[in-house]
Amino acid sequence: MFSLSDTPLWPAAFRAVRMFVLSLLAALLLLAPARAQSVEDLVRQLPEGSFSDRAAVVSQLAATGDARLVSLLEALAAGDLNVVEETGAVVTLSGRGDPLDATDALTGEGVGEVAKASVERIRVNNSLRRAVRAAIGQLTVMSPNRNTRLSAAGAMFQAADPENIPLLDEAIAQEDDDGVRRAMEEARAASMLRTEASADDFAAAVDVIAARGGRASLGILTSALPAASDEARPAIEAGIRAIENRLALLNVAQNVWYGISLGSVLLLAAIGLAITFGVMGVINMAHGEMVMIGAYTTFVVQNVIRVSFPGLFDWSLAIALPAAFLVTGLIGIAIERGIIRWLYGRPLETLLATWGLSLIIQQAVRSIFGASNREVGNPSWMSGSFDFYGIAITWNRFWIVLFALAVFAILLVVMKRTSLGLQMRAVTQNRRMASSMGIRTPWVDALTFGLGSGIAGLAGVALSQIDNVSPNLGQGYIIDSFMVVVFGGVGNLWGTLVGALTLGVVNKFLEPYAGAVLAKIFVLVFIILFIQKRPRGLFALKGRAVEA
Amino acid sequence: MITQRLLNALGGKVLWVAAILLVIAVLVPASNLLLPVGHPLRVPNYMVALLGKYLTYAMLALALDLVWGYVGILSLGHGAFFALGGYAMGMYLMRQIGDRGVYANPNLPDFMVFLNWSELPWYWWGFGNFWFAMLMVMVVPGLLAFVFGWFAFRSRVTGVYLSIITQAMTYALMLSFFRNDMGFGGNNGLTDFKDILGHPVQASATRATLFAVTAIALAAALLVCSAITRSKLGKVMVAVRDAESRTRFIGYRPEYVKLFAFVVSAITAGIAGALYVPQVGIINPGEFAPANSIEVVVWTAIGGRGTLYGPIIGAVLVNYAKTWFTGAYPELWLFALGGLFVAVTLFLPKGIVGTVGDWRTRWRDRRAISAAKIAPSGTDDSSDPPKVVRARSADPAAPLGASKPQPAE
Amino acid sequence: MPRTDTMLYLDGVSVAFDGFRAINNLSLVLDKGEMRAIIGPNGAGKTTMMDIITGKTRPDTGEVFFDGTIDLTRHDEADIAMLGIGRKFQKPTVFESHTVEDNLLLALKGKRSIFPTLFHRRSTLEEDRIGEILAVIRLEERRHDLAENLSHGQKQWLEIGMLLAQDPKLLLVDEPVAGMTDAETAETARLLRDIAKTHSVIVVEHDMHFVRELDVKVTCLHEGSVLSEGSLDFVSADERVVEVYLGR
Structure with a gap:
């Protein structure tokens, strides 16, 4: 997913300029006939x-x-x-x-x-x-x-x-x-x-x-420069340097933006995983499929709107968000109740079972919707781009960054301020103690897994705007999501945020030098080495509870 | 000595499987080559290649079992070692094409000519020699496993973290091998092989020989792994699996134990890959796909991990099912495979072999109890413990099913 | 007494976890051949002290010397075990999927590196030693049973047996009689006294009857440092100890 091609912004900007000029000419031509004679x-x-x-x-x-x-x-x-x-x-x-x-x-x-x-x-x-x-x-x-x-x-x-x-x-x-x-x-x-x-x-x-x-x-x-006189030369050279510095700065800013954009996508994909992995210690390999189901939910919602309520198209994403959250959240709860709860304390088995589940879900979606990409439209406010101090920013990327941060913020509030969040944290820190204090751990587990899956569904709605909606959508994200969680540190939402943005930015900075694929390989190798140095990630929980 | 007998009993099953493999190594090629086409007992050509492929997969599953079943390292990247061994063999086979390629360049494989490369990159040097290529089949996966394991095990990366970074490893390798610049044929990989050791790869005699070599190699690998697991080191491996830090406090270094098992396993996987390539006729970066490596895990799990021969059975069964499904109901295969993953982890944590073993134990248990009722011996002669005890302890490394993760302290 | 004559020498050792001082300026000296009982309420730092001695935890400050000259802070767990320090854990930890016999075999003194272990053949000497230990820990009849099938008390004894098999110079024994019957407790005390004839031993225990049966010098830890030291009678008469145990 690091290789996700961003819409090339320069050509887009160029197109915009051309459009402008053409419309200008058209306007002038409209004025002409009165005096044409x-x-x-x-x-x-x-x-x-x-x-x-x-x-x-x-x-x-x-x-x-x-x-x-x-x-x-x-x-x-x-x-x-x-x-x-x-x-x-x-x-x-x-x-x-x-x-x-x-x-x-x-x-x-x-x-x-x-x-x-x-x-x-x-x-x-x-x-x-x-x-x-x-x-x-x-x-x-x-x-x-x-x-x-x-x-x-x-x-x-x-x-x-x-x-x-x-x-x-x-x-x-x-x-x-x-x-x-x-x-x-x-x-x-x-x-x-x-x-x-x-x-x-x-x-x-x-x-x-x-x-x-x-x-x-x-x-x-x-x-x-070549034709300039000797006394003029230093001024020109200084000017060139100034421009180059500014261009480099702009380039950096542009890369940071691309990185943040990629990072926010990673964040969306990984944050649900951070919850199921961090709170429950459950490796959910079907997480990517939850994202994929979220994207397909968007597709279905848009189809219904196209057929029945064409006027609502610009609202399709707003309608798809709760729908996707519910659908994937319920599927998540079903998975937890049906499979995962039998496997607590056996993370490797959970990994295998959920992987099997991911194969089943993928094939099911393929059977229902077909193997090819499905068209999910961008509402008008998600299309096009705008210029921000020389950086061209596409609206869909812009909204996705905002959306990712909003999801992150809401999740933080849920974890810190609600009783569900309190119970989740209690269960993370000491399951037995939490259960003996009257917290219904099975219930917390189911809801936590549902929440993690639901957030994956939300991510799917966002990703449907920038990626191909196909049964393989989720697979492309799963390894990267794990990298983010492992890099950021398990059980820490801030770690996931920093991890996602860091990996996004690092990836985008490497790309111009190494190309997209090599950049991604470097990032993977970097994480593999990093895990050796800090096996528990950037922001690791400390204490005895984690060791168990 | 009773212990000796017990150990022999453990080795016994492995010896049986190895013997069966050796018989197959003779019978299948013989039936294919000696019986006339159309004879009901003749193994057809495609079947020889197919069975050969199954056996290389079985060897890969065996390799995984050595680290997963005995040391508790769930590698999700074993396909990488398999593929590296395969590439080493593929490079030898590419060099054997000589000037018979499309571009008829005697020095460069076709894809290099296509990329306008003027000379062979240094890492292709020597692959024209069979012995060198065979050495690399073992050295390259072994070295990767050594370096990777050295860092990972020393930093005490364990459990799911280790699984995830092994997966990242094979994923990174897949992306690398997809690149044309890497010099391994990019997307298309290495294919269109002509000769192996001067014999045409497609000829049925060559195929039959390859099959026999594969079966023998698998039997040998099984015996080697069995010898390792039955040694004292094998017991240390299981100790590391169950209570890693406890082994440290009695003076063992779990990181080296793991490293040893990981490297041996990687080399075995590499050899399996090398045998795979001439039989299927192609190696491409798809072999590095993380999904492939995870599939190996399910072969091992379904056969019964920690048994060595269980994974062999599992690999053959699952792959036979795959062949059958993809022929008869291709759209159902992923449902079946996914269902297998779920069913095995939920209902068969010990795999086929372990579950059958449990049934037998229970059956003997009952018999022993009824026997004890009939003739209470009342002896405490320790050289003749009740049968049930022997049966249980006959499998010191029995698949645990990880039913009780045991913290060290 | 010069450091070189001691078996274990801790001086000014401190360690903190996230600001919590588990061990605070702890000093402790164990003579060669001595057996010492260590008591103290929960959280006094007993287990952390063991962790420091066996290399699991590194102290922030302070000196830890073994056998007079060996700086333990420079070695890791496996090194320290090979140097001759054996440890029995609070919660019995044996290799559950191995037989009793194999548990002892793995613990038996010998080379620990990969290839000697791989090509190891059991000698009659080792065979005899395993037999002896099995007799001492009274598990001869369970020899071929899996360790997971032992009772709690038997696991404790198996672990002590593993310590014997290691034949260390210093044994660290953490709560050896937890969960044992009175008879077993008395038996364990006898066993430890026996061991102490030829080894240096540190026993951590809550059970005062047991400590009294050991009849050795007692060190009481509190909040990570030594509160009182001497005979059991002396220590239990110490007002501060009484205060700590009874609460204020």
Whole structure:
């Protein structure tokens, strides 16, 4: 389970950005039709008249604020714009030889092939170019739309074109949104690094980039390094180091998060085991199957909801939680009454009997639900992700961490504050004494086992959100759960918490260096060695009672 | 001397089983090779391989019994030693393929060519030699058991903790062997064997020989284990099982006793694995799966632990049942196996052999009592104790069924 | 008396479990060939003292010397047993699934390492010794019975027999007559006095009649240190001892 693949967050973040940009463009396109006629007319006027007439056309175009014009104008400035003589259509050309493929410069749609001879290049001179550049600026960094300005600044940061500097200066001067201004300053700084600017300007630019951080900034600084003058070099190097440190820190934070996420899954899977093992000394090898039954309960609940109450789907997990707790808890009590109570004081036999039971349960589930994975849906609030200081966090992982901690807290309260918990602890410490003081130990045993199994069921509900729901679901968790309990120390819930989180984090830190499988092997070997050093785990109960 | 006779009686059953194994070692290959195909008494080819496989499993169960039944170490990782022995044999068999592989590379097994490896990794050196491979069949599992046991037993890791870390051990090994980089064929393991000692593995004469070797090896292992358990050390082993710290206070070192048994057991398991591989024609990381090792425990338990020959019976019975079930009702097999686990622990804690032994004791008991009623001898000649006593003490290491865990102090 | 002449020498020994001082600055000297009875209420530290001597528990501070020169704190249980300290536990612990005879055989003095044990063949000398011990502990007729089938008192005796088989220089005997009949108790006292002729012995016991029958120097422990020491009459006349036993 250490190998459980986390949803890769970077691609997810990337997708989110792309979605954002696409919707932005879509919104802009929706605005377009009202003025479409005039924009297209103006474009058709581009090839005609003197350079100054055409400069006027360009500024009129800029006034329309149509975002599609940006690429058209860029093509114009680059001298890539052509006019088809017959139709007067303004196109860009691609391909080789004759005829060429023509694309409408405004809409970006292909308009078929044109013969080389039938098109004429739209010529530009420097004054027209200036007008074009100003127009582009007006369309983008000076657009009234904040998001347009922001993405324009972002694009300019990527391009890092020194020619953008005057435009950016102008835009920065009149910008009143802090976020956008910062983006523009960063774009300006990135462009500045490509110039022969003075050492002071250069250092200031490096500072801005270094403050921005991120891999792109690192790339810019690194590429600026070879060409930089000697006096500028130390500043750049310092900037690179600063960014790298920050990136490393972010990386650490990200790994810690992944580790906590994995640890919370381990905690969920192990905590029920910690109770049955710690309190009763019972090795329940069917614990994983209880988790699996919890997951299948979620599947059944969701199916009922889909068929009968589709409106409740977002509540399906909330409904599945008590259902899973009850189902697995009752099964647990049945197991305790039917099998385990005959085997007290014989832990190895209990281990074997419950293993047999796990085989039976697995096969039963396979017979009922089939061997293949079952689809358990994520409610809307479990889908997607959010960004937390540069760390992308998926909602399902986030909720599972919270859920695991909540289960842990509730369990602590149950153990410390309720009479059941008191009796359980009494039985752990001295079974005979507890029984002679009037505690009905068989009853406590049954309820304890039921509680442990019920918590496994809760874990199953959570795991159904991130793992495949199949009859083998539980098997993947059982060894790791035991490792957590043994590592943390038997009979101590805090030990289980620390054990689970430690193993989760250690595993995730090893993964980048060793790969998931090797990391897991290392962790196993580490625990095997650790048990030699501290046979009773991190937080062992002390005293004579444990020795027996 | 009565003790001598008692010990002989204990050895007697083991000797019988060993003798039966030796007879099988002759009869099965003979019937397979000498009788014409279609003869009602002929053991068909597939059956020879199947029986051979059962016997290697029996040897694995025997190995487990030595540590579980006699020293109380429930290893949930014995499949690892079996698999390591199997891999050592598999590596020899891979080297024998030579240039007959798909890629026809005389030096490298196919999967290495596939991985673009240019030369044989160092840990494959020497496996072209049969004697070296056979040495490794014993050394590798033995060494792993030694290192693992050295740490575990010295730190006094016992009971379920030990069981759990043995399980973690085999699990870690499984994950390792699944990796292609390990150089053991990854997922697919080692297969497509051609020759063993120059004889084609598939030929019926080779298969018959392998079967005979397996049966003889099992008989030998049984006798060795029996000799160990009947020695004074064997008694110390049982003492360690029942009251570990008490043995310390009379000067024994339980950790070394355990280590000895664990290493011998691992070597036996390794040999079983080595015999298994040429007969089934493949070894892959699945053999390390924790579930496999636990299954061995149920063979041992059902046969009767602490009896040595019980696990042999258990392994053959359970595996025969598995073959039959997976043929007739495949979906019911796991129910049956799971049910076996539960039933054995609840109703047959001493296994088949132990339970049958109990019946016999009870029967003799009754007879002895009625005999005593008829002819009260009234003698206290200690050289002739009542039969019941002899029957009980005939099995000093009788399966306890762990009915009474006995704390040392 | 110089340390080198003693059989057992404890000086300033303390040990605490989780803050609870089980043994507190305990000093005790046992001469060679001496038998000593140790009494004290529950929790006085008697068993913990035995644990320290036999290497089961390590003291936090203090010196523990055996036979004058051997520092016991540097050895573990098996070492100490081989050095010549035998122990009988409070709760009789014999190897239940072995016969009486095999229990003695395992305890019999001899090499304990793996291979000598594996290839061990019983000599007539050992055979005779087992016979002798069986006679002493009066279990000849139960020779081939499993130890689990013995009565409580017989298990106690078997354990004493195992001690004899070990032939240690020092015997630590923890509550040897618990659960015995009066006749058995008297018999045990006779047996121990017999043993004491050739061995050093420490007996921990609650039963005052038994202690009186032993007729040896008595040490009374309380809260982990020595409260009073001397003849039984002297100790039982000590006011502090009376106070401890009768409660305040």
